[in-house]
Amino acid sequence: MNDLDYVIELAHLDIAFQDKETYLGQLQTILGHMDNLNRMDLSGLQPTCYGEIEAPFYREDVVVSHSDLSLETNAPRWEDGCFHVPKMGE
Amino acid sequence: MAYTSIPELHERLKNRTLTAKNLLDIHFSEVDQWEPKLHASLEILKTQAYEKADLVDAEFDKGAPMPLLAGIPIAIKDNICMSGIKTTCASKILENFISPYNATVIEKLNAQHMIPMLKTNMDEFAMGSSTENSAFGATRNPWDLSRAPGGSSGGSAAVVAAGEVPLSLGSDTGGSIRQPASFCGVVGIKPTYGRVSRYGLVAFASSLDQIGPFSRSVEDGAHLLQALCGHDVHDATSSQNPVPDFSKSLTPDVKGLKIGVPKELFGSAIADDVKQALVKALDLLTAQGARWEEVSMGSFEAGLSTYYILAPAEASANLSRFDGVRYGHRNTSATSLKEMFKKSRGEGFGPEVIRRIILGTFVLSSGYYDAYYLKAQKARTLIQEDFKKAFSHYDLLLTPTAPTTAFKLGENADNPLAMYLADIATIPVNLAGLPAMSIPCGFSNGLPIGLQLIGKAFDEATMLRAGYTYQTLTDHHLKRPLL
Numbered sequence: 001m002n003d004l005d006y007v008i009e010l011a012h013l014d015i016a017f018q019d020k021e022t023y024l025g026q027l028q029t030i031l032g033h034m035d036n037l038n039r040m041d042l043s044g045l046q047p048t049c050y051g052e053i054e055a056p057f058y059r060e061d062v063v064v065s066h067s068d069l070s071l072e073t074n075a076p077r078w079e080d081g082c083f084h085v086p087k088m089g090e
Numbered sequence: 091m092a093y094t095s096i097p098e099l100h101e102r103l104k105n106r107t108l109t110a111k112n113l114l115d116i117h118f119s120e121v122d123q124w125e126p127k128l129h130a131s132l133e134i135l136k137t138q139a140y141e142k143a144d145l146v147d148a149e150f151d152k153g154a155p156m157p158l159l160a161g162i163p164i165a166i167k168d169n170i171c172m173s174g175i176k177t178t179c180a181s182k183i184l185e186n187f188i189s190p191y192n193a194t195v196i197e198k199l200n201a202q203h204m205i206p207m208l209k210t211n212m213d214e215f216a217m218g219s220s221t222e223n224s225a226f227g228a229t230r231n232p233w234d235l236s237r238a239p240g241g242s243s244g245g246s247a248a249v250v251a252a253g254e255v256p257l258s259l260g261s262d263t264g265g266s267i268r269q270p271a272s273f274c275g276v277v278g279i280k281p282t283y284g285r286v287s288r289y290g291l292v293a294f295a296s297s298l299d300q301i302g303p304f305s306r307s308v309e310d311g312a313h314l315l316q317a318l319c320g321h322d323v324h325d326a327t328s329s330q331n332p333v334p335d336f337s338k339s340l341t342p343d344v345k346g347l348k349i350g351v352p353k354e355l356f357g358s359a360i361a362d363d364v365k366q367a368l369v370k371a372l373d374l375l376t377a378q379g380a381r382w383e384e385v386s387m388g389s390f391e392a393g394l395s396t397y398y399i400l401a402p403a404e405a406s407a408n409l410s411r412f413d414g415v416r417y418g419h420r421n422t423s424a425t426s427l428k429e430m431f432k433k434s435r436g437e438g439f440g441p442e443v444i445r446r447i448i449l450g451t452f453v454l455s456s457g458y459y460d461a462y463y464l465k466a467q468k469a470r471t472l473i474q475e476d477f478k479k480a481f482s483h484y485d486l487l488l489t490p491t492a493p494t495t496a497f498k499l500g501e502n503a504d505n506p507l508a509m510y511l512a513d514i515a516t517i518p519v520n521l522a523g524l525p526a527m528s529i530p531c532g533f534s535n536g537l538p539i540g541l542q543l544i545g546k547a548f549d550e551a552t553m554l555r556a557g558y559t560y561q562t563l564t565d566h567h568l569k570r571p572l573l
Contacts, residue, residue, distance in 0.1 A: 006455070029506075030506065034395040034462065036391060045472055051298075051520070071416070074418075086425055
């Protein structure tokens with residue numbers, strides 16, 4: 001449960017105690033299944049991040065004007081042209 | 091009419107025996123009949139669709155040359171952004187989010203004068219295999235309303251199967267187009283990674299996500315795929331490979347085609363009725379001149395574990411943007427910024443998304459990174475090498491799309507691992523970035539069965555040719571569910 005609490009904190013989640021117990025059981029089962037990776041010989045293999053990788057391409061560094069990003073429409077709280085949030089510190 | 095092919099609809103629109111407005115009337119009538127039973131759509135875009143139909147009809151009336159897909163209705167999975175329209179990802183956290191721009195695929199549909207009709211239901215943030223993880227209620231399978239349509243693009247598969255639309259878009263991270271296509275008896279295509287721009291697709295696992303089409307036939311799917319593919323500067327992983335003319339693949343010819351059949355996906359995990367349907371399909375293709383052999387793909391054993399480390403890891407990073415600051419759900423009782431993050435996310439995300447964020451954060455955390463994430467990245471290399479080896483001998487691989495036909499709603503609700511196993515045949519394809527598609531290959535107890543064709547990278551053409559040939563010999567794709 002210590003690991004779970006630590007990860008929940010890292011992930012910025014708020015989870016009720018009874019739900020934590022459910023998640024813990026399910027995650028233990030899933031992680032148990034992942035043990036099959038320990039039985040495989042992965043030595044000498046390089047890690048891969050993507051399926052097919054091509055040479056990178058570049059686009060012109062041009063400023064694009066977005067006339068309406070709907071910031072105000074989608075903002076949970078919008079004041080004076082800014083996103084309003086609770087205080088960060090005392 | 092709701093089950094007519096795209097070339098035939100185009101011909102009728104062109105010779106004006108049908109108007110785009112008539113076509114919408116017909117499909118909205120199907121929507122009215124099916125939606126109360128299926129709940130496959132999250133938003134019906136009636137006003138916009140009819141406005142667009144008027145414009146398209148005006149062009150057809152003038153006799154202007156119009157693209158093949160002009161005036162054809164389409165449904166869009168609700169994780170693809172359409173300007174001025176809600177994009178919820180079937181999540182409470184984005185319940186009221188209005189997209190400020192169009193995804194590149196939407197721009198491409200607009201260039202074809204297609205008519206978006208519906209935003210479709212899905213598993214929340216595309217995480218799931220049944221569409222039961224939607225915050226707005228599950229979708230039902232049109233072939234049996236007590237069963238799941240598959241997922242995560244279950245809504246997009248169900249609306250095509252039911253005849254609500256001729257075509258739809260889904261996204262596929264570990265099988266989310268192909269598995270619901272199999273469960274609903276339609277064609278679902280996952281293009282090669284990089285073929286179709288991901289710009290405007292709400293990211294789940296960026297190294298795996300691809301947008302692709304649902305259709306009733308390979309022919310219709312190939313036409314939509316053609317419209318979607320192409321390089322896009324807005325997506326850093328977009329391929330610059332030239333896009334072939336897929337219509338040239340629509341010829342019934344598999345003579346000399348070499349097909350590999352991975353034996354690991356013909357074992358005890360696969361239901362007998364599924365295996366029998368695949369053997370019949372192989373017999374048909376063999377009779378047309380194709381050859382097949384069993385091949386061993388030992389790395390498939392690592393597929394599920396690898397995927398459920400890498401995809402949640404990427405998801406945990408991608409979903410960190412949903413914090414209640416700039417958009418989406420915000421808890422209003424929080425008195426500090428951190429409390430607001432935690433409560434907004436805890437309230438806004440559903441259980442499967444939370445489970446995957448926890449898992450992804452765990453495998454990336456200090457002390458566990460090497461044991462899980464790094465190991466999974468190496469296993470991904472192993473899987474890719476296995477595919478490369480197989481494709482040095484074969485033109486295509488053929489597997490079941492899913493281990494079973496559609497399961498009952500609620501059957502796997504309390505057992506996430508059992509649900510994850512539904513994607514055992516589709517996941518390795520995403521890890522290798524290859525193209526694949528599911529096509530209907532039979533029925534068992536009234537439920538569709540799908541077979542999966544896997545192609546070499548950027549060789550969708552061969553896959554489409556084999557699928558097209560198969561559909562000229564069978565009629566599974568012509569059957570439709572009854573209300």
